[in-house]
Amino acid sequence: MDDDSPQARWERRTEVTLAVTALVFLASYTVLVLGHGLPAAVRDACLAAMLAAWALFGVDYAVRWRLSGQRLRFVRTHWLDTLVLVLPLLRPLRVVKVYEAVQRRHGQPRLALHARVIVYSSLSVSLIGFAGALAVYQVEHAAPHATILTFGDSVWWTCSTLSTVGYGDVTPVTTMGRTIAVGLMGCGLALLGAVTGSFSSWLLQVFSREGDERPPGS
Template sequence: MTHDSRQARWENRTEAPLAVASLLYLISYAVLVLASGLPGAWRGVCLSVIFAAWAAFAVDYAVRWRLSGQGPRFVRSHWLDTLVLVLPLLRPLRIVHIYEAVQRRQGRPRLPLHARVVTYAGLSVLLLGFAGALAVYQHEHAAPGATILTFGDSVWWTSATLATVGYGDVAPVTPLGRVIAVGLMLCGLALLGAVTGSFSSWMLQVFTREDDERPPGR
């Protein structure tokens, strides 16, 4: 059995469990951040789920590295998986793989490429926005001179940042909050570029099809 087939079988078996782990990670993190009066026992449960989810990502990464047979090149060729493992903010993005896995098992995607790009980008914006708002609120609301005082403020700021608007009415003041802000800006630009490029390509295809179907001489 080749390395590729073994790795593909492993990925097919672990996609759904890892997506569930991502969802549980996001829920536990949200409860931990938003429930300020959480009892110690429930706080311990949330922390255990968060660390268990990270351990699942780490095991999956190590196994796929081993099965790939690429050695250190695996890190470079799977840079997104490396970022998801290192940066907690990106772990909820694994939930998007549920849709992709279902489409592959059905033999072919039901949606055309442009619709899939918009769908993936929309899900990614929602997941990144929620996780980013949680992270910024956690590090900002109690900081001296903070302007992001409530979770609503954090959601508003995150939405403006991902949309590359940047009103400036609220902004992070802590070093970690600003690092998260830079990451969200980069993600917002990348997702906006993907959606814009896909929409432009779709429009060009529509106009080209209309020109080809137009009777000669008109």
């Protein structure tokens, strides 16, 4: 049975809206970073949209904190929401919750656990990678002695960093760029580990079922 607490009802009512807000934030940030030749009015509008999205996430966080009645324990039990509020580039992760919300509202069965882990991890890697590539390009492309000069360079570097390959042909030279790199490395290890572990567990279950279904003596 679904949780019918005030906090749960609030989350069900706002999850799709917040996911759309996260997409608006990401789209605005993309235009702000890559739209070098755009008029100042357009860039100001993108910045205003980003700030409005941040404010909306802050209101949502405050309401859920209030409804939970957990005080400081809420911060520990909702650490991802806390990170999303503090670190703007993690806000697109809100989009990952859309699938669950749509499936519940239509009464449709959800994917199996292993498939959900793989789908959610893949979405998370894509969103974090794109946002990370934007952030690194923003702080690196105009820095002295920079090797990440184009957004394509940034995407290539982000892919090699998230996959933990790390070719080293392009690297961040600024403090902020290296800080983002550390975060991407951690996310890459965690998410790729989740996918690998889930896939391995699924294979073990498949092989186990096949062994059980074999006739005796075969």
